[in-house]
Amino acid sequence: MAAGRGEFKSRWGFILAAAGSAVGLGNIWGFPTQAASNGGAAFVLVYLVLAFVLAYPVLMAELLIGRHAHGNAVAALRGISNSRLSAGIGALTGGIGILMACLILSFYGIVAGWILGYTASFPIEALGFTSAADWLIGFDLSRNISLMVLFMFMTIGIVVGGVHDGIERWSTRLMPALIVTLIALALYVLTLDGASAGLKVYLLPDLSRIFSGDLIFDALGSAFFSLSLGVGTMLIYGSYLSDKENLPSTGAQVALIDVGIAVLAGFLIVPAMFVAAERGVEIFDARGALLSEDTLIFNVLPALFETLGLAGTFMATAFFALLGVASLTSSISILEVPVAFLVEQFNWPRKRAALTAGALIATVSGIVLMNFDVLFGLVVTLTTRYGQPILGLMLCIYAGWVWRQDSLLGELKKTDAAAETSLFFRIWPVYVRFVCPVIVGSIVIRSIL
Ligand code: PHE
DSSP: OOTTOOOOSSHHHHHHHHHHHHSSHIIIIIHHHHHHHTTBHHHHHHHHHHIIIIIHHHHHHHHHHHHHHTSOHHHHHHHTOSSHHHHHHHHHHHHHHHHHHHHHHHHHHHHHHHHHHHHHHHHHHHTTOHHHHHHHHSOOHHHHHHHHHHHHHHHHHHHHTOIIIIIIHHHHHHHHHHHHHHHHHHHHHHTSTTHHHHHHHHHSBOGGGTTOHHHHHHHHHHHHHHTTOSSSHHHHHHHTSOTTSOHHHHHHHHHHHHHHHHHHHHHHHHHHHHHHHHTTOOOBOTTSOBOOHHHIIIIIHHHHHHTTHHHHHHHHHHHHHHHHHHHHHHHHHHHHHHHHHHHHHHOOOHHHHHHHHHHHHHHHHHHHHHTHHHHHHHHHIIIIIIIHHHHHHHHHHIIIIISOHHHHHHHHHTTOTTGGGSHHHHHHHHIIIIIHHHHHHHHHHHHHO
């Protein structure tokens, strides 16, 4: 273990930080809008099942590997290897994970920048500065780049503070604020006309959709993205966790908060869409399908808020601030992946590592922005559709097949002497060996075909 590694100071701090990483655009934006356009409750059901049957076991693999190694992804996968070949492949896998994390942040930072722009635009508009407000929400290169850079500075600023003083401190402040705002907004929207039509779509499953391959595939992708899996984020957070914590229950709490917030966000977004429709905002396209996800967040909801007068200005500001907070607690966890690597592998000071990695990622974002039509979708697909599931598969293989079973079981027993009698202990090791790789593998193959 590297000397002077940071550590989460409290169990709750870790849970909020890991949940903060997990809860982000994937939950508050992606999940509800995908649910709305994929048969409502049918999607919700499949998502819930996959989150617990598949994403949770993979989350546990990442947390366990990370905590066992107390090191970054490259060092950790090399560390649990049993031969030179597996050590080499492990290091390569960890390295690709770090690269994927950087690419994810390169598009995440762009979208989060837009969110900052929207957050500021509503109060600025209300104060009468219309052209400034228009600039903040207009799609031009200077605005896109400035906002992305601003967001990256916020992310870097927190990560420079380190695990306890940066990540843990900010996550424990921001996450409760996020949950309270989300509940308040959902309660308000549910009182408006039209909300009940949305609730119906959200809660009554269109059963014919449940077994469609695309639905399962989309739901799995969302679950992996939403729980921050595959790219070493949870591995590195696990590595900062003390040996005293009971991992299966801590991991389960993180997964529960993540899924809970996604479901909660659905109670806000889906009814809000139907409230908007009630007020004459178009929510379906010419073919009668729901508008695409980004249109919903960046057009439909602002149009709805506009019809609500001053209350709408408050709601809009609160809503986008909420999205901004959720993005920030996720982006710090993504930046931590390359930063931990640079600090541990090359002995760089944390500040230099955070600034260098942040600047490189912002440069990539800039390139993506300059070629937006070609690159944006490509980077999102490459990282979330292929990268995350394939790396998740590799992690299962390392946890299930490469890591010596006695060492893995020892890691589980560290905190809980009676672990051997627990259900988790009996099921998970076999599960991560056989079931996870088969399911994740078949989904990966399907996505490639
Ligand atoms: N889980 C985050 C979200 O839902 C995104 C993320 C992906 C974070 C991968 C870290 C790693 O928005």
